[in-house]
Amino acid sequence: MTEQFLQLSDCDLREIAAALRGNRLSTPITPVGLGRLLAGCVAGAVAGELQQMIEQGFTPSQLATVLALIVKDRWRRPTLDEAIDLVVSGPEAPGLADRDTSVVVRELFAHAEKSVLVAGYAVYQGQQVFAALADRMQAVPQLSVRMFLDVQRGPGDTSTAAEVVQRFAHRFKSQQWPPDRPLPQVFYDARSLDLSADKRACLHAKCIVVDGESVFVSSANFTEAAQERNIEVGLLVRCRSLAERIAMHFEALLAAGLLVRAL
Numbered sequence: 377m378t379e380q381f382l383q384l385s386d387c388d389l390r391e392i393a394a395a396l397r398g399n400r401l402s403t404p405i406t407p408v409g410l411g412r413l414l415a416g417c418v419a420g421a422v423a424g425e426l427q428q429m430i431e432q433g434f435t436p437s438q439l440a441t442v443l444a445l446i447v448k449d450r451w452r453r454p455t456l457d458e459a460i461d462l463v464v465s466g467p468e469a470p471g472l473a474d475r476d477t478s479v480v481v482r483e484l485f486a487h488a489e490k491s492v493l494v495a496g497y498a499v500y501q502g503q504q505v506f507a508a509l510a511d512r513m514q515a516v517p518q519l520s521v522r523m524f525l526d527v528q529r530g531p532g533d534t535s536t537a538a539e540v541v542q543r544f545a546h547r548f549k550s551q552q553w554p555p556d557r558p559l560p561q562v563f564y565d566a567r568s569l570d571l572s573a574d575k576r577a578c579l580h581a582k583c584i585v586v587d588g589e590s591v592f593v594s595s596a597n598f599t600e601a602a603q604e605r606n607i608e609v610g611l612l613v614r615c616r617s618l619a620e621r622i623a624m625h626f627e628a629l630l631a632a633g634l635l636v637r638a639l
Contacts, residue, residue: 380418380425386447388414392422393440393447403430414456454581459614465596466607477596478603484586485509488519490537493585493623494560495524498597502552505598510557521560524626526579527568537569545639563630564639582610587618 381389391413395401401409405427407420412495414422465477483507485492492509499505513519527544529535535543541564553559567577584592594610596602629635 380422381443381446384414384422386450389443389447392426393443396436396440396443399436402434403436405430409567410606413519443544454614461612463592463594463610463612464608465603466605475612477594477608477610480592480610481505481603482508482586484584484590484612485512488512488586489516490518490587491520491522491585491623492560492587493522493524493583493626494598495579495581495626496598497526497580497582498602499525499548499552500597500599500601502548502598503554504600506552506602507554509560510554514559515611517558522626523560523562524579524581525562525564525638527564527638528578529569534571537566537628540569541579541638548639559639561637563635566634566636583622585595585619585622588614588623590614591622 384392392401392410395413401413405423407416407423410423410426413418413419429442430436435440442585461475461480463477463480480528485506488509492512494509509521513521525548527541529540533540544564545562548562549559565577565579567575568579571574582597583592584590586592591613592610593613594608596606596608596610602608626635
């Protein structure tokens with residue numbers, strides 16, 4: 377099937393399907409015959425597509441079913457406006473009602489049922505930022521939470537990678553994660569601790585994936601300032617395929633040994 381059907385409105389598709397079922401559109405299907413239902417500028421291309429499918433063995437009834445399924449699929453899929461929300465931090469722009477970063481993050485964490493993937497660069501005041509996630513882990517013991525965070529050695533620090541990671545893990549548990557709550561799995565980019573500055577890298581991604589269905593990608597770090605005060609912009613996308621692709625990306629990095637367990 378070409379793009380021709382996809383360019384038609386739901387009303388046009390239903391009208392053609394009804395004409396096929398009611399024998400008001402006979403074969404061979406011609407631009408003249410279809411012109412009674414569609415504008416002349418598109419009737420020719422659509423007629424050619426329909427006739428080609430007839431020649432491939434489709435019956436008029438089967439064609440009607442195909443067109444009806446296209447309409448049904450559209451109704452099942454959210455529109456772009458329904459699937460994507462603009463999410464911002466910082467001062468409220470006059471006349472606009474965009475969603476707030478801290479609110480969206482809390483809602484995503486608080487309603488997770490199966491899995492949460494968090495990727496972040498900077499974490500500060502994490503006990504506040506991750507409170508909803510920690511509470512959800514307490515309430516839903518089977519919830520799988522994986523965090524991919526940046527771990528860096530300070531200027532002039534020549535400690536071994538294991539020592540740097542040990543200090544990071546201690547700070548995370550004692551300062552960044554709410555006390556008396558289950559701990560998530562935490563991973564980092566092994567290259568970030570290379571002693572050679574030329575080989576060193578950082579984990580700069582900032583996103584959340586919840587239940588393999590919702591994705592939040594933002595410029596905002598997981599800090600109180602970024603979530604509440606800084607001017608930040610992000611998108612909340614309800615798209616299963618995108619959520620799965622992001623999760624698979626991190627899984628592939630794990631499988632390749634590029635991301636290493638820190639906690």
